[in-house]
Amino acid sequence: MKSKSELRVAIIGGGIGGAATAVALQREGIRADIYEQAPVIKEVGAGVGLRPPTVHFFKNWGIYEEIEKKSSKSDFMQVVACNGDVLVSERWPLLTDNPEGKWARLIHRADLIETFLNQLPSDSIHLSHRLESITDQGDHAEILFENGHSIEADLVIGADGIRSTIRSKLFSDTKPIYSGTHAYRAIVNDKEAFELVLDHTFKVFVDGGIQIYILPLHHRNQVSFDVTLQSKDPSWRPIVEKKDIVKHLKNFDTKIQKIAENVEEYTCRSIYDIDSIERWHSNCVTLLGDAAHAMLHHTGQGIQDAGVLAEALREADSIPEALQTFQARRKPVTDKYQELSRQEPSIESETAFPEKGHFEKA
Template identity: 45%
Template sequence: MQLSEIKNLKIAVVGAGYGGAAAAKALSLLGAQVDVYEQASRIGEVGAGIGLRPSTMNRFRAWGIFDAIAGVSSPSDYFEILSATGDPIMKEAWPAAGEQAHTHLIHRGDFIDALLGVLPEGMVHLGHRLESLQDRGDRSVLTFAGGKAVEADLVVGADGIKSVVRRQLFSERDPVFSGEHAYRTVIPVDAAHGMVVDDNLRMYIGRGTKIYLLPLRHRGQVSFDVTALNPDGTWAPRVTRDDLLATVAGFDERLVNIARDLDMDTVNVRAVYDIDPVDTWHTDSVVLVGDAAHSMLHHQGQGANSAIEDGGALADALRDADSVKEALALYQATRKPVTDELQRISRQGWTEEEISDVFPGQKPAAAAPKE
């Protein structure tokens, strides 16, 4: 599209998470009129670490925000997989992308703060919970709790795994329980019992349990994450210290000691869900990005990275296509094959034997790889 056409576009982004903030930044750089509507009254991410891949950091460099992200992250050279007791299984350098050879490890809260911090003042509107969306072809009307209505030429649904935009226009299927729990917290490096000596991610694999140590040494911390098979699909299950210690039994005693020392009030406990692939991500004036389009399990560490790539690909498509309608089709054609495959691979986190230990006599579709 001509830049003059893009500058006349009124774009409403629903959701101020990674995908929404990234899409807003990329689209605003094209000159579009962008407003972001977030249901929360304040922005905050539960403390845990993630890795931003080289291709993601390339996007940030292209958008002129690399320094803002790099300033609150640590570059990592490689990731390592070890047995529960610390025997090496695999060690690989992060896949390079152009001039970027490092994955940057970052605290989720620092990441969203940095992303929102590079958006123009007044672009993000908090306390706007979407209630309904009317797709009228070449434009849409969004109605928020309290009655406020907004018209837009393009609506970007970036409202997460429970997306209202997705449920109203694209798929009413519920999120899918994976058959696992995630327990996440951030501790001081000094509390890691000497296990964090550099800036590289390590994963320890036991039967039905994985422990991730993700250093955040730029802030003197480490993200301690446990993923374990568990049949309880309650969104926020209750887990005691004894439960956690039973889960990590048999691991390196230093990892067990980390778990034993935790303040359980600081541990984020959740059942892990994703969604089945959505057949269509767009109409002529509404499109999905990030978890709203393709929420995936965290085994590949690609959820946030995929959301950022979505935002960049959407802006690229608007720039390269002749109309909004064509741009949305191009965006889906570019991104959906990639995320469909990532969703598929991410569901292959456990062996059938591990699953049968937790789900005796059955191979639950939610916990097993799906075709």
Template identity: 30%
Template sequence: MSKQPRIAVIGAGLGGAAAAALLQKSGFTVDVYEQAPGFSRLGAGIHMGPNAMKIFRQIGIEQPLEAMGSHPDYWFSRDQDGEYLSRIALGAHARQEYGAAYITVHRGDLHALQMQAIAPGSVQFSKQLASLEDTGDEVRMTFTDGSVASADIIVGADGINSQVREHLLGFEAPTYSGWVGHRALIPGHKLKAFDLDFEACVKWWSADRHLMVYYTTGKRDEYYFVSGVPQAEWEGGAASFIDSSQAEMYEAFKGYHPTVQALVASAETITKWPLLNRQPLPLWSRGRMVLLGDACHPMKPHMAQGAAMAIEDGAMLARCLEATGLGDYPTAFGLYEANRRERASQVQAVSNANTWLRTQEDPAWVFGYDLYGQDLKTESAA
């Protein structure tokens, strides 16, 4: 009896979870390997635009995600004195013009919902990849716990420090961008002490830094901020984040509007994260292995589209494999790159430049994108 063809997804983050759920819906047998021992509701918010929400519609989680998230009517941009730089319509406008809602939500709540859409028993935790071997007929995976598994193809959805990317291209450490991001979650009740207007989605700007602020729940009982601040050196070594403080935030946003000062005063726990970069990759796949999301095209978070690009990648990869069948994965991988490279690279460039929605502009090229409404390009991705 011949064995059942299998796909292995390395990494169960937002992109990997989307890829796994959609590949399973297409009829493929998928195993997901995640190095973390489990998941907790880590303190981070996230934007999900209509382009991503249309993919969640295919997965079957659009409605519960809408129910848990906050629905801003606008993306506001303000200068440090509070003057408006742009008012980008979302809310009902997004549904009408782009075909789905725009929400902001807690990343952990979104992720938990995504994980429920993956077939029970197909996710294995505490599986840190140690090595890969493409034998020609399959890929053999060895994990740091000594266990071994195999699959017909490997999907590297394992982030900016991807072990799959390293296997394909050799070791290259990501570079520090010269920017850090401060993060904090603020209980909504703490804001009631201030006679100020805390908008549902607003980005505060000055010449060389910003603060993005939004609610993470439909009840608006949790308010989140994430900064972008230049810093010459990262003092945290190999740590993915370190503790920060109100004093550091007050210094970074000295002279900003009283609303920003109130946010800092309300933040009980503040962390600081290095923003990392990689050079664009010369390839997205080789042999039986293919990359998506931050493993393939990491970007600064300034456009709030990094996770959406990983989710779009997963959806397009599933479309291409469904079109060709697993037996013709080389054609599927070529289609995938041909249909993703230009868009992902454009979003990466705009995000890294940190210009998105600072002034009044039309966001339709991002939000109006419908991955399932696009004919597959068949030209080579070379």
């Protein structure tokens, strides 16, 4: 393998997984260039929970203190009936060997990506670069972008999401699978929203096939509000009026109905995932994050992928060896999370954490 300073590494996609990978590789002395199709990286999405196995990497990368300032520590998650009755209240599962690790840090997706990008040289981030074609030459790959720019790289990391062009061209023609649900997301600062989550408990309110995820972002004086409803419309970005969202919430606590009515604008998305694919990598190209194992929402694994890939490159004598190690370590974990992510919270739920029986430490 070339020396770390000589490696040409291209990351396709500047979302959470891609940006985290660039930071992880930088800590190993490897420069990686990010190629993002959007013309600007802006504040989108909602709140996410960071578990101790993920935070472990932040400490290794030297960014934990910054993440801590932009997040809140949560000790509990609850499943709550639409009338406010608490059905399940649990500590976050222990996923590391540290018995104190029964928590999550709650953060806005935009703050997380901003933290990653702030660690990187500005000239390593290339916007308005939509991938047109990729050619795997065995020991390197050639990439052409729609804007006419072309590059060669010793390692290409496909972090280009659930509709990954790299996956479809090189590894699998598996298609995204529609879950039959839409997510309507907003960030709110209503007083009523704070009253629902006075502490840092992440709550999921349920009524039949409806789930409302309320994730407190007290460090921002905001709350992440996510309404998930069943729908026959598989459009990636459905056009839905607020009144058509609110009408489904008539059985919910009046505070929730008021929050939903007061939201100025929802981000509307159909929820998709993919089935597990057999192989993520060649000798010089690998998939990562949603491109490799897209899951239903609230169950991403891209940051941990980034950390393990960086470790594999540190330990291996060649890129092919590193990519084999990366998939061997990550695929059993992500396969299980993909399966578990399809279990929606409901009034019958016995646990807030389907992964508890598979990954919790004794």
